[in-house]
Amino acid sequence: MTLISVATRSDTVQNRQCNVPSKDSHSDLMESSATDLDDDNVISELIGDGGRWQFTWALLVFVFQIPTTMHMFTFVFQTTHKDFWCARPDHLKSINTDLWKNLTQPLGLCTILDIDYSRFDASNFEETMSNLSTSNLDFRKCTKFEYDDSKMGPTITSDYNLICDQVNMLSVVEMCFLAGAAVGSVTSGWISDKYGRKHILMIFVTMQVVIGTLISFTTSLHMYMVLRIIIGFASMTVTVVSFVLVVEYVSGRWRIIIGILNLLPVPLSYVITAGIAYVAREWRLMQILTSSPWVILLVMWYWLPESPRWLLSNGKIDKLKISLEQAARMNGQVLPSNFEKTLEVYSQREKAEISTKEPVLAVFNKEFRKTTILVIIVWYSMILLYFGLTLHLNNLGGDIYMNTVISGLLEAFTICISIPIVLKIGMRPSVVSYMVIAGVACLGVNFVPEGNLWIIIMLAIIGKCLIGANNAMVSTYTAQQYPTMIRNFAVGVGNFAAGLALITIPYMWLLERVQVYLPMSIMGCAGIVAGIGLYLIKNNPQV
Template identity: 25%
Template structure:
């Protein structure tokens, strides 16, 4: 008997769970906008040197010192490229003129992040991902101490406030600082929303609910394309994707704190109130009198005894099974994010309208995730996780052998690769929440997801390797996915297995121990 049995008694996946999961998932429509926003707010518009009175032909980063009228009159394509070196050039002393066909305004055109300053464009995304990484570390640990609901509410408020303020940034430095802080809040929203979903959902429906709720993120990619196309101004777009979080902040007070977490933090009275509330909403009022404080604590007696100690990140690697889980998940999270953002963060390279490309990249996720849902349900988490990563590697490697002039084929393979990495993300969020115990679940989620943020920060830098060899970035992305795909098969299977609440539970479930040893294990880890 455990908490899962109590959930079934108060209605299983009833009206409360449906409302709860829906409200937690709706912000996902704009979470994709946060991570992929740089494709539009930092889009690179066509540009050339501003030339007073247009006394020369246009160049992107330099201009001719003297007017070269004969180049305008002659057939420029017939002139050998080496001839251009005979003309004296200088830097763009009067700034740049930007093409406003695709973007009306971006941070690139706002602060002239072109030519020698072009690396600052990618730096802004790296800084944002650094904030996401920091948030995973900070908010992961804090939510295990102060609760999932409190940290989620704060994260909504921080994202709404600082994200909206970013639109009024007077300088590039201010913009980067605010994006860093926004990134921290994004981690807080994602990690705590996942745990609040998982910890209120019965065992049998976790797979379906986890996968379906991820479609909000997928659909959000297409929402981003629509909003960006409608506005085309980075400041307006920034407000449009951040201000709605004030609404999410207001209704988030309706959420119920995780009863599992409350019990394990010796707040059983509050947990009982939430269980009674769930029973009432689910149409099971008769259960309110039957489920008393004694019943609740008797169901979770072992977990309560084991949770009396203090847990730190060290506990994630202190025992054999926990160490194996953490090390494997670190590799899986890194490679999934590494490959995903390697494909998704430079849409302009495909030569297709960037707004259309964003929609295509979003649409391909639907069949990929539906396939993942079937695999998660019937084959399990381990096989699905490993297969998605290996298939993404196949698509990335296949693109190496496709000629550059076959752009449609290369785009198709890239979309398929992105679809498999997206399905891998869906699986790893669910898988991680099921592998780590309640007493340290958020710390674990924060710990391993930091590797995803490192992967997302490293992905743009790898593109520089194409100067050494054009195929090298794809080899690196694909190689990382292969390694992670193999490593995923070393993780324990969690299909239809109740959530573990203590470290002792984890050791018992996935090691061959005698009953007495299992009991002692749970007690020992709770008394550290």
């Protein structure tokens, strides 16, 4: 699941080498003025931009993206369409379902002939109905339904009868998770800034496991919806905070690389979820299998290190000293003596700056107003496009399992090749081109000749893969536009726009009833608009 926030503190992303500071360099560092320090320089001078300590913990934290993605994506399989019909009375259960539907539901599967079926017998049902004059009979709405369980067992749709006049409730149910995720995307940055990355991450992972498992035992639709709101909030918080944590472990060019790789488990999670759904074939079992096993992540609670940059910014020098000593030891480096004095100098300066900055006003002042407005447009459009395709790819047709596996593997490949592309041509050309091409691919479905479903699905998969890679880069690109003290809040503004997009998605897809490819056209236009917005965002020379 992949809305992300960046709580980085670096003013520029630099390609620094992992230098081991000597005692002499420490003396120089101590003599530098407090205004010349920033936390990236301080931390990286001590333990390097990246090393075995940073990479090991970043790799482990990557895993937290898997259960989060599963909680979001399993809904696609839990609401898979199944054939249905008005339920047969108990004494007529032996009647062939096709015969029953043809004789009793000529106007559609949501209504049935209004007659007394208790006087019919299964042995002569067809003969009796054939001799019956139905021209003057009325129809009534079905109150009970049966479902075709030959390919898929019970689903949320069948358990709660989200069909016929209740079909629009599917969008409302889907929106519950996304509404919770929208709130989580906005509040998670503030929560983790205040209370730290580590404990907030593990608390919400615990919520994921507990609430995710409880969902499988729900007895009513309202209970399911409430728990989906909570799990959406918890899942998005885990996504945001885990991303913040991994990018704060590293600095320099590794921040771009780790920031992109952090989303690599997301498309792989789509493939895993499709495999679980293919085997389980029952929504409650799917829910348990995608929730309960992740209790194993709680083992990391004791050993997982807090973000060194958060510890420094909050003046927790004693804990920071322990983490840096562990990192230096694992990276094979030697820390200078009395290095904690250097940390105290920066920590005091950081607190003074925080008390004099008002980020709400700063991101909308004359200097950053245009950038902030463009960021809002870009994030809304990007999330509308990415999750619109991710959650509704099956709306276009084809085999849902095969489409998911192919698109997941291709998206993972696209994320991987994005790293050398970004390092070679730069962030701005990459995010602009990816966004525009994804939009064009979505618009392209309108020009595919009828009968070529595979071309339509391939265009959608191309768009999904490109926007998925962009999803891993845009947050870092956004963060680069703002100075340190308002950066996290600025990306939070983007997350707010993304949250609004999440809530919009289920209702946007209802427009396919007006024109089958209208949602794809909207997403295509959104991609092009976002690409233009990214092009208009210029790197601020003051940052």
